[in-house]
Amino acid sequence: MASNRHLGRIIALQTLYELGFRHDAGDTDVDQAEVLERNIVRYKDMVDDVAFVRDLVAGVARQTEALDKELQPIAPEWPIDQIARMDHVVLLIGLYELKNQKDIPPKVVINEAVELAKAFGGENSSKFINGVLGTALRQLTGEDAKTPAKKPAAKKSAKSSTKKEDKPSAPAK
Numbered sequence: 001m002a003s004n005r006h007l008g009r010i011i012a013l014q015t016l017y018e019l020g021f022r023h024d025a026g027d028t029d030v031d032q033a034e035v036l037e038r039n040i041v042r043y044k045d046m047v048d049d050v051a052f053v054r055d056l057v058a059g060v061a062r063q064t065e066a067l068d069k070e071l072q073p074i075a076p077e078w079p080i081d082q083i084a085r086m087d088h089v090v091l092l093i094g095l096y097e098l099k100n101q102k103d104i105p106p107k108v109v110i111n112e113a114v115e116l117a118k119a120f121g122g123e124n125s126s127k128f129i130n131g132v133l134g135t136a137l138r139q140l141t142g143e144d145a146k147t148p149a150k151k152p153a154a155k156k157s158a159k160s161s162t163k164k165e166d167k168p169s170a171p172a173k
Helices: 004-024 032-042 050-074 085-100 106-120 125-141 158-162
Strands: none
Touching (some): 004 050, 004 106, 032 050, 085 106, 085 125, 106 125
């Protein structure tokens, strides 16, 4: 089932993308369950873990506002409404999984998000997704607070490296 989750994430991405697009276009009749089921049926012979897909879509849809509030400070140069829709959906899925799917290793979550960005996003999407989710993971695990500031390396004096006594002596003849 684990390898099948990649396809599940693609189905979730398609579903959430369509829901967001239709919502922003003013479609008040969009039905999340209908869109999701249509997308699942397209891949019914290839997807085994339908519950994973349903949980992912429902969870991201339910928590979008809260997830956006967490994403904004991580990428302050990019207001949420200026992030490409596809990248935004990939970030939502990735952050949702990092926070809620404890059975999936965080590196797998980030790698899957990067792969989705490579397949469906723009030229620099994968780097952007990797950076934002990497920062989110460090914040979630408290790694940023634990990491001590690096001290600059002590510089060697130029004088000491050129002194004659510091150089090995030549063998006597």
